[in-house]
Amino acid sequence: MIPISFINPLSDEGKQIVIEDGGDLERIYDENTELIDTIYSIKAQEISDDSLIPKNYSDLVIKRVEWFVKRKGDPEYKHKKYAYLFNRKITKFDTIAFYILCQAIGIKFGPNSRESRAIVELQGYLTENRLEELLTSERREITQQILNNLIVQDRIRWTHLADLISSKKINMQDLVLKDGDVILDFEDFIEFFGDVIKKRQPEKMYNLFIGNRIKELIIIKMIMQKTEDYIKSVHQRANIIEPNPKLLKIADEVSEVLSKEIRHYSSFSGREAVKASPLNYDQFPPCIKKALEGIKSGGRNEVIVLFLTPFLSYSRLNPSVFRSNTTLKVSDADPDLNITRNEILPMIYESANRCNPPLFDDQPQEKININAKLGFGMHDDLSLQHEGETHWYTPMSCDKVKMNMPSLCKPDDICKRLKEINPLFYYIDQMKNKGQ
């Protein structure tokens, strides 16, 4: 049987594990032979290199974070190196590591930090990956058990998921609703929609629209929300209680792993990749240089918001976006948003002011649209709290530029040599030629 806390460390079972352990933070860096023996007993685990084996709780916390960044960004990720994270034998140690991690981040960085958002995402991703590794029958059983624990009512009103919906963790479109109730069970589905689908196979229709997929989605997102709430509550308590120096040390180590690994995979994820570095006007393609002069006729919004904003932000922060599978956020490359505020936005705003008429004079709301295209939702300020509410738009291709804003595209010899694929490739090529 799968322990509930293996999937949801915030369950009563998970809390009980921490109570029984005694929560002695002084042992975080002490060698833990029980942990080491457990990992060596997991057959799927690669043990060829001693550094693959966490020796104490601190190592386990760091390995969790390292796994997350590598799994998302390393094209050469090797699952066997982290197999213990997906074996139920690790449950006790993993649950304690989860609490140490959340406490460290809550105390040192608070709930609105880049680190906190990464840890919430990590927990969701780990939950999803753990579920995927289970047998179908185990997966169904544990999903239902956790759902029963998380939601005590017979039926869930959609309003119970309001936090998840408003924080964009769940989309309304993913849910099947009947009079405000979220339909999850097969019996309810047939009761309410049986008449409508009578000519089709009900089970197929249920699996198509709901099945275990929606239940899993709900528990993953609820665990993420609860992780976020827990980090918030730790942060509030940290103002009253003196923080343990060992937790502060772990928080710094976690932050370092996140920065180092993300920088590595965003900048060097391909043979042809280029390092993120300050923008260099001289290496921009003709279309970008023209856009920076400001638009004198129609199409100002499109050029500034949809064309310049993605190009300048990716050129500066993540030029290798198309060469890696990583889905980075702006703050992964610019944690305090200083580069975005002091280098990228001023260039975009200057171009907007050079338009005729100046874009923000008659359309000030376009500043909000620019924030949205950078991934910070529809808000008038850039705030880490809102990051992720919208997607960070990637730069448009040359084909799209030609189709939607043909007056900007005046290909030069470099465009022709590069086969006119994407203005970002032009910039990368030129930066590499200049050794930057």
Ligand code: SF4
């Ligand atoms: S071919 Fe591409 S890079 Fe060159 S000017 Fe046109 S849109 Fe820009």
